[in-house]
Every structure is written in C-alpha cells, then in structure tokens.
Amino acid sequence: MTQFFQQLINGISIGSVYALMAVGYSLVYSIMNFSNFAHGGVIMFGAYFGFFFLTLLRFPFPLAFLSAAICSAILALIIERVAYKPLRERKAPFLYFIISAMGASIFLENLVIAIPAIGPTFRTYPEIFNKQPIKIGELAMGKLDIAMFLISAICLIVLIYIIDHTKIGKAIQATSYNIKASALMGVNTDFILVTIFLMGGFLAGIAGVLFGMKYTVYPQIGIITNKSFIAAVFGGLGSLPGAVIGSVLLGIIETFTAGYFSSQYRDLIAFVLLITVLVVRPMGLMGKVTEDKA
Amino acid sequence: MGNEYILGIFTLAGINLMTVLGLSLLTGFTGLFSFGHAGFMAIGGYATALMTLNFHWPFIPSLMVGGLAAALVSAVLGKVTLKLKGDYFCIATLGFGEAVRLILDNVQTFGGARGWPGIPHYTNFWNVLGINIVAIIILANLIHSRHGRNMIAVREEELASQIVGINVFKYKMISLVISAAYAGIAGGMMGHYMTFLQPKMFSLVKSTELTIIVIFGGLGSISGSVLGALVLTSLPEILRAFSSWRLVFYGLAVIFIMISRPEGLMGGYELTPSSMKRLYRNIVSKRSKAVHSAGGDK
Amino acid sequence: MGILELHGLTKTFGGLTAVGDVNFNVEKDSISGLIGPNGAGKTTIFNLITGVYKVTSGKIIFDGKDITNKEPYLIAESGITRTFQNIRLFKKLTVYENVLTACHYNANYSIFDSVLRLPKFRKQEKKLTEQAAELIEIMGLESRKDLIANNLPYGLQRRLEIARALALMPKLLLLDEPAAGMNPDETEQLMKLISEIRKRFNLTILIIEHHMDLIMGICENIMVLNFGCKLAEGTPTDVQNDKSVIEAYLGVE
Numbered sequence: 001m002t003q004f005f006q007q008l009i010n011g012i013s014i015g016s017v018y019a020l021m022a023v024g025y026s027l028v029y030s031i032m033n034f035s036n037f038a039h040g041g042v043i044m045f046g047a048y049f050g051f052f053f054l055t056l057l058r059f060p061f062p063l064a065f066l067s068a069a070i071c072s073a074i075l076a077l078i079i080e081r082v083a084y085k086p087l088r089e090r091k092a093p094f095l096y097f098i099i100s101a102m103g104a105s106i107f108l109e110n111l112v113i114a115i116p117a118i119g120p121t122f123r124t125y126p127e128i129f130n131k132q133p134i135k136i137g138e139l140a141m142g143k144l145d146i147a148m149f150l151i152s153a154i155c156l157i158v159l160i161y162i163i164d165h166t167k168i169g170k171a172i173q174a175t176s177y178n179i180k181a182s183a184l185m186g187v188n189t190d191f192i193l194v195t196i197f198l199m200g201g202f203l204a205g206i207a208g209v210l211f212g213m214k215y216t217v218y219p220q221i222g223i224i225t226n227k228s229f230i231a232a233v234f235g236g237l238g239s240l241p242g243a244v245i246g247s248v249l250l251g252i253i254e255t256f257t258a259g260y261f262s263s264q265y266r267d268l269i270a271f272v273l274l275i276t277v278l279v280v281r282p283m284g285l286m287g288k289v290t291e292d293k294a
Numbered sequence: 295m296g297n298e299y300i301l302g303i304f305t306l307a308g309i310n311l312m313t314v315l316g317l318s319l320l321t322g323f324t325g326l327f328s329f330g331h332a333g334f335m336a337i338g339g340y341a342t343a344l345m346t347l348n349f350h351w352p353f354i355p356s357l358m359v360g361g362l363a364a365a366l367v368s369a370v371l372g373k374v375t376l377k378l379k380g381d382y383f384c385i386a387t388l389g390f391g392e393a394v395r396l397i398l399d400n401v402q403t404f405g406g407a408r409g410w411p412g413i414p415h416y417t418n419f420w421n422v423l424g425i426n427i428v429a430i431i432i433l434a435n436l437i438h439s440r441h442g443r444n445m446i447a448v449r450e451e452e453l454a455s456q457i458v459g460i461n462v463f464k465y466k467m468i469s470l471v472i473s474a475a476y477a478g479i480a481g482g483m484m485g486h487y488m489t490f491l492q493p494k495m496f497s498l499v500k501s502t503e504l505t506i507i508v509i510f511g512g513l514g515s516i517s518g519s520v521l522g523a524l525v526l527t528s529l530p531e532i533l534r535a536f537s538s539w540r541l542v543f544y545g546l547a548v549i550f551i552m553i554s555r556p557e558g559l560m561g562g563y564e565l566t567p568s569s570m571k572r573l574y575r576n577i578v579s580k581r582s583k584a585v586h587s588a589g590g591d592k
Numbered sequence: 593m594g595i596l597e598l599h600g601l602t603k604t605f606g607g608l609t610a611v612g613d614v615n616f617n618v619e620k621d622s623i624s625g626l627i628g629p630n631g632a633g634k635t636t637i638f639n640l641i642t643g644v645y646k647v648t649s650g651k652i653i654f655d656g657k658d659i660t661n662k663e664p665y666l667i668a669e670s671g672i673t674r675t676f677q678n679i680r681l682f683k684k685l686t687v688y689e690n691v692l693t694a695c696h697y698n699a700n701y702s703i704f705d706s707v708l709r710l711p712k713f714r715k716q717e718k719k720l721t722e723q724a725a726e727l728i729e730i731m732g733l734e735s736r737k738d739l740i741a742n743n744l745p746y747g748l749q750r751r752l753e754i755a756r757a758l759a760l761m762p763k764l765l766l767l768d769e770p771a772a773g774m775n776p777d778e779t780e781q782l783m784k785l786i787s788e789i790r791k792r793f794n795l796t797i798l799i800i801e802h803h804m805d806l807i808m809g810i811c812e813n814i815m816v817l818n819f820g821c822k823l824a825e826g827t828p829t830d831v832q833n834d835k836s837v838i839e840a841y842l843g844v845e
C-alpha cells in the first residue's frame with residue numbers, strides 16, 4: 001500500500017510538469033488548430049536558459065527561473081512570427097503549420113548541438129533542493145518533487161484564472177470558439193496569438209527548468225515533450241482542463257508501469273495510450289464532439 | 295570523389311525515393327499526412343532481414359515479404375485510424391511510428407536498441423534503380439485510372455467525393471496500404487545496404503524528413519517527388535563536411551520552404567515529354583501575347 | 593407512394609431542432625420544391641437524405657428501401673446525388689477531370705487492370721472519357737473543359753456541379769439553391785436546363801430555392817418549411833394562397 005501511494009505521489013509530481021508543457025500545446029491548438037511541435041524545442045531551450053543563468057551568470061534561483069521563463073516566452077513568440085505568421089496570412093492548410101513547426105523543432109534541437117559551447121553533452125543542474133526527502137509516515141517525498149508540484153500547480157491555477165476571469169482570457173475563449181467571428185466582433189486576433197505564444201512559452205520555460213532540475217539537460221528531451229503532447233491529446237486537444245487531467249493521468253500511468261512492470265515500457269505505454277485514445281475517443285477525455293457543417 | 299561515392303549517394307537517394315513515392319501517393323494524391331512512415335520502413339526492414347538471414351530467402355522475394363508485412367500492419371492501423379479527422383490521423387501515425395521504434399528497442403530478439411548487425415550487403419545501385427522504375431510505373435498507372443482519380447477527389451473535397459459515390463474510407467485505405475508497402479520495401483533495401491538495422495534509424499525525424507521531401511518536391515507530382523528525394527538526400531550528404539550545422543540549416547530550410555514556396559518544386563505539375571512541350575509552347579505564346587505566367591503556374 | 597419518402601424526419605443539434613418531424617413524399621419523375629426562410633432547415637434535410645448528417649429520429653425511404661443513416665457513398669450508389677449550397681467542386685482539377693472523376697461508376701476495372709494496363713482498362717476508360725465529353729457538351733461547358741474549376745465564373749461552377757452529379761446517372765437529383773448568385777437571365781437559362789435534363793435523364797428532382805419565379809415556374813409540388821417544421825405542402829397555387837405561408841414567408845419577402 002505504501003508503495004502504491006509513493007508511486008501515486010511520484011506520478012502526480014511528474015504529471016504536473018507534463019501539464020505545464022501540455023497546456024502550451026493546447027493553447028495553440030485551441031486557437032490555431034494545429035499541433036505546435038516547436039513547443040518541445042522551446043521547453044528544451046527553457047531548460048538551457050535556466051541552466052546557464054544559474055551556472056554562468058550565477059543568478060539566484062528565483063531570478064534564473066523567471067529569466068528562463070521570459071526568454072522562452074520571447075523565443076516562442078519569435079517562432080510564431082517567423083514560422084507561422086506568413087502561413088496564417090496566406091491561410092495555409094494546417095499541415096503546413098505542422099511541417100513548419102517540425103522544421104523549427106529540428107532547427108532548435110540541432111542548434112543546441114551545433115553551438116560548441118553547448119553541444120550534445122548532458123548537463124546537470126546545480127543542486128537547489130537538497131536530496132533529503134521529507135517523510136510523512138512511511139511516505140518519502142523529495143523536496144524537488146514537492147516544489148515541482150507546487151510551482152506547476154500555482155502556474156496552472158493562475159493560467160486558468162486568467163483565461164476564465166480576465167478580459168484577455170475572455171477574448172481568448174471567444175477566439176478559440178470562432179476566430180473569424182471574433183475578428184469581426186473587434187477582437188484583435190493577432191494580439192491574442194501573441195498572448196497565447198507568450199503564455200505558452202513562459203510556461204514552457206518553467207517546465208524546462210523544473211525538468212532540468214529533476215533529470216538533466218540534453219538536446220533530445222523531445223521524447224519527453226512529445227509525451228506531454230500525448231497528454232494533451234489524451235485530455236482533448238484544445239481543452240486546458242483536459243490537458244491538465246490528461247497529464248496527471250499520464251504521469252500516474254507511467255510511474256505505475258515503471259513501478260509494477262518494467263521501466264523499459266514507460267515510454268512505450270505513452271504511445272500505446274495515444275493510439276488507444278485516438279481509436280476509442282479521438283476527441284480525448286474533455287474534447288468536444290462536433291458535426292461538421294455541410 | 296570517386297564513382298563509388300556518387301553511386302552510394304544515389305543508392306541512398308533511391309532508397310529514400312521508394313518511401314517517398316509511396317508517401318507521394320498518400321500525401322500528394324490522397325491528401326493524408328503521415329508522421330509514421332519510418333515505422334513502416336522499420337517493419338519492412340526487420341521482416342526482410344528476417345527472411346534473408348533466418349530463412350535464407352533470396353533478396354527480392356524477401357523484400358516482397360518486407361513490403362507485405364508493412365502493408366498488413368498498415369491495414370490494421372488504417373482500419374482503426376482512417377476515420378479520424380484532419381490532424382488526428384497525423385497524430386495517430388506519429389504515435390504508431392514511435393511505438394514501433396520503442397517496441398524494437400525493447401524486443402531483444404532483434405538486438406534491441408543496440409541493433410541487428412551482420413545483414414548481407416545485397417542492395418546496390420542497380421537493384422535500387424530497377425525497383426524504383428517499377429514502383430514509378432505502377433504509381434503512374436494507378437494515378438491515371440479511375441482509382442487514382444478517386445484518390446485525388448478525396449484529396450480535393452472529401453464530402454463531394456462521398457456524394458459522387460466514392461468510398462472515401464476504402465480509397466484512403468488503399469492509398470495507405472500501398473504507401474506502407476513501398477516504405478516496407480525501402481526499409482528492406484536500407485537494411486541490406488547499411489548491413490545493420492537499429493531502431494533509431496527509424497525515428498520521428500526520419501518520418502518527418504520523408505514527408506518534407508514529398509512537400510518539397512510538390513504535392514501531387516511524381517516527378518517532383520523524384521527530384522525532391524534526389525536533392526534532399528544528396529544535399530545533406532554533400533554538406534556532411536559541416537556536420538552538426540547541417541541539420542540546423544535543414545530545419546531553417548524547411549521553414550523557408552513552407553513560408554516561401556509551399557507548392558514545392560513542381561507545384562503539382564509533372565515533368566514529362568508532353569508537359570515540356572506544353573511549357574515550351576506556353577513560353578512562346580507568352581512572348582507573343584505577353585499574358586501572365588507560363589507553364590508551372592496556372 | 594413516392595420515390596422518396598420522409599417519415600417523421602427529425603434532426604437536433606444540441607438543443608436546437610433543425611428539422612422537426614417532417615413527413616414528405618417526392619413523386620417519381622416530378623420536380624418538387626423545398627422552400628422556407630433562412631435557417632428553416634432545408635439544407636439540413638438534404639444533408640440527412642444524402643447521409644451527410646446522422647438522423648436523430650425518423651426514416652428515409654428511397655425506391656422502397658430504407659436508406660436512413662447509410663453511408664453517403666452508398667446512398668449515392670443507390671441513385672441519389674446532389675449539389676451544394678456552398679459549391680463543392682474538386683477545385684484544383686479541370687472541368688473535364690471533375691466530370692470524368694464522377695463517371696467512375698460506369699466502369700469496374702480493378703486496380704490490377706489499371707496497373708498492368710489490361711484491355712479491360714483501356715476499353716472502359718475509353719467509354720468513360722466519351723461519357724464525360726458528352727456530359728460536358730450537354731451542359732454547355734465544352735469551351736471551358738480544360739479550365740481549372742475554381743477559375744470558372746460562379747454560374748458555370750454551379751452548372752459544373754450539376755454536370756458532375758449527372759455523371760452518376762442518378763434517379764433523384766437534389767439541387768441546393770442552384771440559382772443563388774445568378775442574374776434573372778441566367779436563372780431563366782437554368783430553369784430551361786433543369787427541365788431539359790429531367791427529360792433527357794429521366795430524373796426526379798428536388799430543388800431548394802429562394803428565387804420564387806424559378807420554384808413556382810417549374811415545380812409541381814412544393815413543401816414549405818419554417819423553423820424545421822412543415823408549414824404547408826401542395827401545388828404552387830395552393831402554397832401561394834396558403835395563409836400561414838404568406839404570413840411566415842411570402843409576406844416577409
């Protein structure tokens with residue numbers, strides 16, 4: 001039983017970081033209806049930003065954290081301007097967006113490898129939270145795991161508050177419901193997109209730093225970010241609560257697979273889950289079903 | 295730069311081309327996008343190697359088995375995912391491709407992640423050339439028939455296709471299965487060229503690269519796919535001197551293609567003797583009448 | 593007993609009842625009209641008949657067979673086809689290719705026949721090309737046969753859609769606002785064309801239209817729809833004199 005709860009806690013902690021990543025995919029999808037695979041690259045850059053702010057510039061942790069998030073937000077916005085905006089203006093089909101996103105993702109990943117100062121090596125974050133776990137009865141919780149959970153939870157709550165209760169949030173919702181109509185109603189859709197990419201990028205930066213602290217930083221963390229994308233699909237692409245729930249569930253399922261079967265299958269289970277979800281309930285857990293107008 | 299080296303590049307380009315031809319049918323002519331065809335290559339590659347190594351079959355029949363294996367798997371995948379709309383089919387193929395790679399990583403029978411060495415070197419420039427010529431003829435004949443027209447109709451307007459009695463699901467399925475068979479054969483050729491197989495040869499990046507070649511060549515153009523495969527396979531090889539920066543430029547180039555010439559090299563047109571003649575005539579008449587753009591642009 | 597019978601046909605989208613309990617018969621070889629204000633549910637009825645939308649409740653009988661909720665391509669196969677209110681051509685194909693594609697029904701050579709270019713392929717393909725050419729001629733599109741469909745003038749695009757539908761040799765043709773965006777002259781021509789093709793192809797036709805001249809001029813039987821429900825039905829004169837119709841619809845016009 002202890003093992004069960006221990007796994008559950010670990011799963012939720014990982015899942016909450018997935019959630020930070022997944023909402024980025026969902027935000028973009030909800031407005032632009034395509035899977036922004038460059039988001040993974042932004043997350044990776046976030047991890048590197050954090051690492052270099054801490055080690056090279058010796059920023060204190062909160063400042064490094066914030067700077068990494070801001071830099072990632074700017075990076076996400078640059079990608080939007082360079083790789084998507086021209087397509088948007090041309091009303092290109094969604095596929096061109098996906099390919100362009102893939103191009104951006106290939107670019108980012110290899111840029112890191114190609115720059116001699118970074119290179120393909122694994123980098124370990126300096127220790128911020130000591131390894132001494134906090135014990136509650138039989139359960140041991142790493143300080144880092146707790147921090148990961150708390151920081152993610154706070155970010156997500158703020159995000160959902162912004163979406164539900166602020167003017168800009170309402171505009172985002174209206175745009176995601178119907179981009180053409182809201183443009184006609186006077187919503188500045190370009191501004192909405194800027195906001196979306198900044199928010200997604202900001203969260204990506206935070207997720208990157210958390211991820212880097214937990215594991216290490218290396219150019220191919222795309223495998224992990226792909227899993228957060230799967231979580232977004234699992235929850236229902238375009239739905240924020242869906243992305244969060246999907247991520248936490250994926251985190252739990254993964255840790256249980258690793259704990260009770262074999263850690264070898266941890267990555268595989270995500271993809272099997274993806275296909276299963278698409279077959280059984282393609283709109284995901286929280287996605288909406290629509291009948292196309294003809 | 296000897297002959298060997300150049301033939302080697304062409305052989306690699308030919309292996310890529312085989313998958314690209316299949317993808318051209320799926321993407322260029324049927325309008326479905328896949329990010330999992332490296333998975334079909336892997337299935338074909340391992341199945342072919344199994345036939346030549348364990349059952350000592352000759353190369354060509356083994357390749358057929360590789361193609362068939364990939365086709366069978368694609369039929370199952372298609373059955374469950376082809377009803378999905380737009381983006382979701384794409385995502386499903388992505389999941390499929392990654393799942394294949396991870397399964398091969400974990401199945402120790404074929405060497406797991408370390409790979410499967412000792413595969414005989416059967417693939418050479420000439421058999422690659424021969425197989426590609428046959429593949430192109432099959433594809434061209436298929437496209438210029440009612441079946442091909444039905445696929446193009448599905449690409450253009452699914453609902454209207456249904457209304458004129460085209461079984462959209464069936465034609466998507468045929469297209470997927472043929473493209474997977476091509477990819478499977480390509481995978482077989484690849485294993486018997488490199489003389490080893492490793493799951494990481496069939497990553498998501500490989501799948502993406504293949505789809506990019508099809509788009510680069512121009513959707514709906516077989517000759518475009520051929521050109522695309524030749525250019526985009528040889529270019530990185532030639533740029534190998536720049537090693538790590540190569541893929542950086544590649545990524546940039548992809549974005550640049552998408553935002554600047556999304557219709558690809560050929561823009562849906564074919565390079566055939568008759569189209570060359572037409573282009574020539576257009577240019578001549580353009581000179582005389584000075585009307586707007588010729589040949590390639592409509 | 594009509595060639596097409598709608599029994600208690602109902603379609604809801606979430607809370608909205610787009611079509612509510614509609615009963616209607618289309619007589620064989622007739623031209624019938626379907627009219628009603630915007631959003632009355634006319635196009636939805638076409639979408640239900642052709643299997644594009646799933647029926648919420650009710651039944652659709654065609655030629656004595658139940659076709660409710662069948663796949664659209666099977667419904668097309670059984671002899672119903674249509675045009676769309678918002679034209680849906682194979683945009684990037686030529687006029688000729690649009691029609692030729694739809695002719696596919698009149699051939700049955702297999703994939704192997706086409707890959708190997710067997711005699712069966714050649715013979716049937718020749719037949720298809722002839723058929724397509726003939727249809728294009730009948731519809732007066734011959735001079736534009738190599739134009740890309742998307743570049744055709746609007747009126748001709750509607751015409752091409754009809755040509756493409758006829759390639760299936762349907763028994764029942766559904767036309768969704770065929771005269772939309774046409775001037776009176778073109779509308780007049782279209783009316784003639786519709787009567788002509790009906791005779792020539794032995795068709796039963798059901799038309800949705802807002803042009804009252806057209807509807808009243810060629811339809812033998814008209815159903816009026818309002819808020820998804822049938823308001824009236826009968827000959828043009830019946831409908832024109834119907835009080836509720838005048839109130840709900842004609843009065844407003």
Ligand SMILES: Nc1ncnc2c1ncn2[C@@H]1O[C@H](COP(=O)(O)OP(=O)(O)OP(=O)(O)O)[C@@H](O)[C@H]1O
Binds near residue numbers: 294628629
């Ligand atoms: N796919 C759909 N999802 C939700 N609502 C729909 C859908 N299709 C149609 N409707 C609704 O059903 C109602 C009837 O629409 P329909 O298109 O059938 O009207 P119509 O009579 O053809 O009008 P018009 O003359 O403007 O073409 C409308 O309120 C429309 O908004």
Ligand SMILES: [Mg+2]
Binds near residue numbers: 634635636677
């Ligand atoms: Mg309508």
